[in-house]
Structures are given as C-alpha cells and as structure tokens.
Amino acid sequence: MNNYLLPLASLIGAALVIVLLVVYQRSSLATSTGFGRFLRRNGIVVSCYLILSLIGWLFFMIILPQLYMVDFSFSQNLPPSKIGGPEDVYTTQNYEYLLFGPQGGEESFNWLHLKIFLRTIIAAVVVTIIDLAICYPVAYYMAQVASSGRLRLLALCLLLPFWVNEILRAFAFRILFGSGGVMNSVLMWLGLTDQPVDFIRADVALYSGLSYAYLLLMIFPLYNAIESLDHNQIEAAKDLGCSWWRVHFEVVMPFAKPGIASGSTMVFMLSCGALAAPQILGGPSSLWFTQIIYQWFNTGGNWPQGAAYAFVLLLVCIIFVMAVMKLFKVSFGEIVK
Amino acid sequence: MSSNVELENLNIRFGDFHAVKNINLNIRDGEFFSFLGPSGCGKTTILRAVSGFNDPSDGQIRIGGEDMLGYGPNERPTALVFQNLALFPLMSVAENISFSLKVRGVSKAQRRKKADELLDMIALSGQGDKLPSELSGGQRQRVAIARALAVEPKVLLLDEPLSALDLKLREHMRVELRRIQQKVGITFIYITHDQGEALTMSDRIAVMSHGVMQQVGTAQEVYDNPATPFVASFVGENNSIYGTVTRLENGYAQIKTCFGELTGRNEQNLAVGDFATLFIRPQNLSLMADEPFENIIETRVNDQVFEGEFEHLHLVGDRRNLVVSLVNDGNIPAFEKGALISVGFKSECAVVLPAGDMAYE
Numbered sequence: 001m002n003n004y005l006l007p008l009a010s011l012i013g014a015a016l017v018i019v020l021l022v023v024y025q026r027s028s029l030a031t032s033t034g035f036g037r038f039l040r041r042n043g044i045v046v047s048c049y050l051i052l053s054l055i056g057w058l059f060f061m062i063i064l065p066q067l068y069m070v071d072f073s074f075s076q077n078l079p080p081s082k083i084g085g086p087e088d089v090y091t092t093q094n095y096e097y098l099l100f101g102p103q104g105g106e107e108s109f110n111w112l113h114l115k116i117f118l119r120t121i122i123a124a125v126v127v128t129i130i131d132l133a134i135c136y137p138v139a140y141y142m143a144q145v146a147s148s149g150r151l152r153l154l155a156l157c158l159l160l161p162f163w164v165n166e167i168l169r170a171f172a173f174r175i176l177f178g179s180g181g182v183m184n185s186v187l188m189w190l191g192l193t194d195q196p197v198d199f200i201r202a203d204v205a206l207y208s209g210l211s212y213a214y215l216l217l218m219i220f221p222l223y224n225a226i227e228s229l230d231h232n233q234i235e236a237a238k239d240l241g242c243s244w245w246r247v248h249f250e251v252v253m254p255f256a257k258p259g260i261a262s263g264s265t266m267v268f269m270l271s272c273g274a275l276a277a278p279q280i281l282g283g284p285s286s287l288w289f290t291q292i293i294y295q296w297f298n299t300g301g302n303w304p305q306g307a308a309y310a311f312v313l314l315l316v317c318i319i320f321v322m323a324v325m326k327l328f329k330v331s332f333g334e335i336v337k
Numbered sequence: 338m339s340s341n342v343e344l345e346n347l348n349i350r351f352g353d354f355h356a357v358k359n360i361n362l363n364i365r366d367g368e369f370f371s372f373l374g375p376s377g378c379g380k381t382t383i384l385r386a387v388s389g390f391n392d393p394s395d396g397q398i399r400i401g402g403e404d405m406l407g408y409g410p411n412e413r414p415t416a417l418v419f420q421n422l423a424l425f426p427l428m429s430v431a432e433n434i435s436f437s438l439k440v441r442g443v444s445k446a447q448r449r450k451k452a453d454e455l456l457d458m459i460a461l462s463g464q465g466d467k468l469p470s471e472l473s474g475g476q477r478q479r480v481a482i483a484r485a486l487a488v489e490p491k492v493l494l495l496d497e498p499l500s501a502l503d504l505k506l507r508e509h510m511r512v513e514l515r516r517i518q519q520k521v522g523i524t525f526i527y528i529t530h531d532q533g534e535a536l537t538m539s540d541r542i543a544v545m546s547h548g549v550m551q552q553v554g555t556a557q558e559v560y561d562n563p564a565t566p567f568v569a570s571f572v573g574e575n576n577s578i579y580g581t582v583t584r585l586e587n588g589y590a591q592i593k594t595c596f597g598e599l600t601g602r603n604e605q606n607l608a609v610g611d612f613a614t615l616f617i618r619p620q621n622l623s624l625m626a627d628e629p630f631e632n633i634i635e636t637r638v639n640d641q642v643f644e645g646e647f648e649h650l651h652l653v654g655d656r657r658n659l660v661v662s663l664v665n666d667g668n669i670p671a672f673e674k675g676a677l678i679s680v681g682f683k684s685e686c687a688v689v690l691p692a693g694d695m696a697y698e
Contacts, residue, residue, distance in 0.1 A: 235417075238390075239390075239411065239416060239417045240440060242440050243411060
C-alpha cells in the first residue's frame with residue numbers, strides 16, 4: 001500500500017485542480033453562488049492553495065494516521081518476515097485481550113487492565129472537577145471584577161509558569177511533595193505530623209500535577225464565556241433577590257455553560273491521555289492507562305495491542321464526553337463558539 | 338405602610354469626584370418622581386444608592402422611615418429597571434418575570450400564575466413561553482418592568498428605560514408607564530435626560546446638574562418658574578439675554594441688555610446692580626402686529642425654519658441670537674434674510690434670574 005500512496009495522492013491532487021479549473025471557467029462573480037463565487041472572489045491560485053492545504057491537513061495529519069492505527073489495532077503482531085504472508089489476517093484479538101485477558105488465563109476478565117482503565121477515567125473526572133473548582137472563581141474575577149490593569153497582571157501570572165516545560169515541572173512537583181520535600185518539611189515544622197506524609201503514594205502529587213498542568217485550558221474558555229455576560233444581569237439578579245451564590249447558580253453558570261463544557265472537555269481528554277505526569281508523579285501502585293499503552297508500544301513491542309488499547313481509550317472518552325454534554329444539555333455547536 | 342423615600346444630606350464621592358452633593362428630598366408614597374439632568378449629573382448614582390449598589394459617603398437613605406444602610410440590593414423593597422433592560426437571555430419571558438419569585442422559593446404553579454397576571458397587565462398575554470430575543474424592543478421593555486414589579490416592590494426605580502426605543506414607541510411607552518404606575522400605585526423613581534419624558538409622566542421633577550439638585554417641583558413649576566439659569570436653559574427651549582438690573586417694581590425687574598431695557602418677573606429677589614439673565618421662551622415672542630408689548634426687540638432675520646406645527650425664526654442681534662417660534666396657522670409671512678423686524682413679549686412671560694451656569698454653552 002505504501003508504494004502506491006504518493007502517486008495516488010498526486011493523482012487525486014491533480015484531479016482536484018482540474019475540477020477547480022473547470023468550475024472556475026464556468027463561474028462568474030456576479031451570477032454564481034456558493035463554491036463558484038468562492039473561487040472567483042479568491043482567484044484560482046489562492047483558492048487551490050486553500051482547498052488543497054485544507055484537504056492535505058485533514059487527510060495527512062488527521063485521518064490517515066488514525067486510519068493506520070485502526071488498521072494496526074485489528075492486525076496480528078507478526079515479525080516483519082511474516083507480514084503479508086498467510087498469517088496476516090484481520091483479527092479482534094487485541095480488543096478481546098483488554099476485556100478477557102490472555103487466552104487460557106486464570107480469570108474470566110482482564111480485571112487488572114479494566115480496573116486501571118476505569119481508575120484513569122475516574123481520576124480524569126476528578127482532575128476536571130478540581131480544575132473547574134479552582135478556575136471558576138479566578139475566571140469570574142478576571143472577567144467581571146478585575147480592573148484592566150489587574151487583569152493583565154493576573155493573565156501574566158497565569159501564563160508565565162507555563163513556560164517551564166512539562167518534565168521539569170513534574171520533577172519539581174516530585175521534589176515538592178517528596179518525603180524530604182518542602183511540603184513535608186513545613187508540615188513537620190508546624191508540628192502537624194511527626195512522620196513524613198507519603199504524598200506520592202496517596203496520589204496527591206499526581207492530582208496536583210495534572211490539575212496544575214491543564215489549569216489554563218480551563219481558565220480561558222471560562223473567562224471567555226463569563227466575559228461576554230452583561231454585568232447588568234448580575235446586578236439585576238441581585239436586585240431581584242439573589243444571594244451571591246444564587247447569582248452564580250441561576251445566572252452566571254447557565255450563561256457560562258458552553259465555556260464550562262469546552263474547558264472540561266479539554267481538561268478531561270488531556271488528563272485521560274497524559275503520560276509524563278503519571279509516569280513521574282504517580283505512586284508505585286497507581287498505573288495510568290496511558291502507561292500501559294506506552295508499554296505495549298515501547299517495551300512490549302506490540303503495536304497492534306497498543307493501538308487497540310489507545311482506540312478504546314479514545315472511543316470511551318468521546319462517548320463519555322458526549323453523554324455528559326447530553327446530560328447538561330450542551331450542544332456541540334455551543335462549545336466551539 | 339408608607340413607602341416614601343427620604344434622602345437626607347446625601348453625599349456620594351468616588352475618590353476625589355464628588356458625584357452627588359448634599360441632596361435633601363422626600364419622595365412621597367405613590368409618587369411618580371423624576372430625576373432630570375444631562376449625563377454625568379449624578380442622577381444614576383442616586384438611583385444606584387437607593388437600590389443598594391453603592392453606599393452614600395455621607396447622609397441617609399430611608400425607605401418607609403427605615404435607614405437602608407447595610408441592606409444589600411437583594412434585601413431592599415426596591416426593584417430596578419436597567420437602562421439596557423438586562424433581561425436573562427436564556428430564560429423564557431415568563432421565567433424572566435417570575436425569577437424573583439423563584440429565588441424566594443415560590444412554587445412553580447404560583448409563579449406561573451403571577452407571571453400570567455403580569456403578562457396580562459403589560460398586554461403580552463400568551464407570550465410567556467417566548468424568549469426575550471423573540472420580542473420587539475417595546476415588548477422587551479414591558480417585560481423588564483413586569484419582572485421588576487413581580488417582587489411587589491414598594492419603590493420601582495427606572496434608569497432611562499426608554500432611551501433605546503425610537504421616538505414613536507417612546508411616546509407610546511410614556512403613556513403606558515404612567516398607566517402602569519397608576520394601576521400598581523407604588524412609588525416610581527425615574528431617571529432621564531429627556532425633559533419631554535420627565536414633563537409628561539412625573540408628579541414631580543428634580544432637575545440635577547453636576548451633582549447638585551437645582552430645583553424640585555411639578556412639571557409646570559419647573560417649566561414656568563425655573564429657579565436657576567440651568568433649569569431655565571435645560572428644561573424646554575429658552576432665549577437668554579444678559580444684563581444688569583436697573584429697576585425693581587412689584588415683583589418685576591428691569592434689566593439693561595444689548596437689546597435695550599427689558600422687564601421680566603423677579604422671583605429670586607434680585608437687587609439693583611445685580612448681574613442677571615432674562616429668559617423668554619421662543620413661543621412667547623411674537624411678531625409686532627397690533628398688540629402693544631411692554632418689551633420690544635428690534636433685530637435682523639437670519640433664517641426661517643419650517644417644522645410642521647411651528648415655524649422657527651432665527652434672529653441675530655449684536656451679541657445675542659434669538660429664536661422665535663410661531664404657530665403655523667398658514668399666515669406666517671416669508672422674511673428675507675437680513676430683514677429688520679421687531680418682536681415683542683409680555684413681561685409676565687419672561688423671568689429674570691441671577692447670572693449663573695447654563696445647560697448648553
């Protein structure tokens with residue numbers, strides 16, 4: 001298949017250009033509508049560039065690699081010599097493995113991996129909730145309360161720490177929460193504990209690291225949503241008898257729902273798929289599902305198995321997000337606004 | 338229980354800016370009271386202080402005799418209609434109207450009943466399930482008023498609620514607002530920079546300028562007997578002519594102006610030698626015909642502007658320009674530009690006030 005890909009792509013590209021040229025010839029700016037008008041307005045060169053780059057991006061960057069992965073996930077893990085041979089047939093065994101474990105194993109289900117999978121989803125939900133709880137007040141303050149000078153300062157304070165790269169940040173957190181780290185030193189100095197607390201094993205470091213890593217992805221959609229709320233509506237709600245928390249529950253939050261949804265989706269998806277933070281900050285007994293995927297690809301050398309695992313994670317995450325959006329009555333169009 | 342609003346020595350400062358200066362006022366129970374003034378005169382600040390969004394720097398606000406200090410907007414017997422209405426866009430019209438009842442824990446059925454009642458009152462029966470965005474400007478306006486009335490406030494505060502409407506609708510809504518106020522019988526405090534609104538709707542008007550209350554009175558009092566040059570020049574059209582008081586007689590003052598000696602009522606106890614301004618309304622100036630006037634001004638025509646009911650003559654003097662408004666009875670002669678004419682007025686139609694700040698200049 002690889003050998004034909006390049007000529008095929010060039011052929012499709014050439015065909016597209018010809019189609020565009022024909023449409024261009026037959027259109028005019030005054031009478032045409034839709035596509036013809038688009039071509040006339042932008043000129044043939046710019047139009048071709050726009051359309052081909054869009055298709056190229058969609059196809060080569062998004063669809064094609066994922067198709068390869070789907071293909072992988074239904075393949076057998078064969079040595080290179082046997083690829084294309086009689087044994088190279090499609091199979092669902094990689095997916096079955098996640099559910100039922102190795103054939104002839106002791107247990108009827110692959111509880112080890114399924115539990116890790118479930119725990120990853122739940123942990124990602126927890127991280128999302130933590131981020132929402134932290135970011136909502138900050139975003140509200142930035143959007144409705146802060147003066148413009150204060151707002152710039154705050155945005156800078158939020159952005160600057162993210163110049164530090166992920167690995168460095170994760171290790172810094174490890175030191176912070178380690179048995180001889182700053183947290184424990186302070187707690188012991190205050191006399192709150194006489195033994196160092198094992199923050200790593202208790203996953204405190206992991207949750208803190210992940211929540212911190214995706215803070216901005218929550219704050220900015222929230223800020224955008226709350227910023228567009230007319231301040232008079234907040235005052236009107238107060239005037240009509242709302243206490244401060246009711247103002248938020250009745251007026252601000254419903255208005256900011258698309259922002260909340262889009263922030264939560266991003267944080268949840270990225271938490272589910274995080275690798276570095278769980279690797280560095282996770283306790284010895286807490287494996288993240290992405291780590292298992294990584295092991296299949298890397299140390300296990302079993303790409304088909306890894307691809308199947310990764311796909312299940314992706315699908316379940318999408319279904320989960322859709323279900324939650326349905327529950328809170330948010331439409332997909334609102335999120336991307 | 339009475340629900341008069343008393344402002345006592347009310348002062349409001351924002352840093353160095355003294356927005357409201359020493360206001361003393363008693364707005365009576367059930368009164369339609371307007372604050373009239375140009376933007377930045379402090380009228381909205383007073384309204385926000387009464388509704389609880391900002392606190393007085395000095396002085397007291399009492400509603401029904403009770404000091405309101407320390408009560409938040411949600412605890413006061415007031416409801417505010419915002420300039421941009423601030424309807425909740427995601428709630429239906431009925432939900433908007435009954436929002437305050439929901440907050441107070443009223444059952445859904447009762448809320449709906451109250452909303453329907455209010456929808457009837459504002460002539461929007463059966464439109465409760467629409468979204469505010471599906472209504473016209475005037476309808477949204479009425480929904481905002483109904484929403485504020487749903488709490489059954491003792492005082493309804495309105496912050497220039499008609500300013501976004503077009504002229505015809507605005508005139509219609511004036512009548513509508515007055516009707517609603519008379520129906521519910523509560524105190525309305527109305528903020529506006531539009532003197533037409535204030536004059537047509539209000540029981541009494543307070544004219545404000547630079548945080549100072551210039552005059553309080555009925556529409557007629559404010560219009561016919563302005564207390565300061567600001568009021569005279571802000572409320573309605575007025576010609577102003579400067580001069581010095583030369584003679585006092587039976588409540589009239591004669592002043593020496595660039596148009597010669599002119600006489601008007603002396604309501605502010607001016608003394609001989611005081612700097613003064615004489616105000617005469619354009620419609621009180623008449624062309625010289627048979628009638629002998631006490632005051633005569635000779636000047637030149639600059640322009641003649643037709644406006645339907647009236648025709649306006651713009652006259653230029655040596656130092657002052659004047660406007661004469663003539664009722665269009667079909668017999669107004671056409672004047673040539675530069676023609677010398679005489680106009681006159683009766684002394685009782687003019688008022689002489691101490692020289693001071695004017696509204697426009």
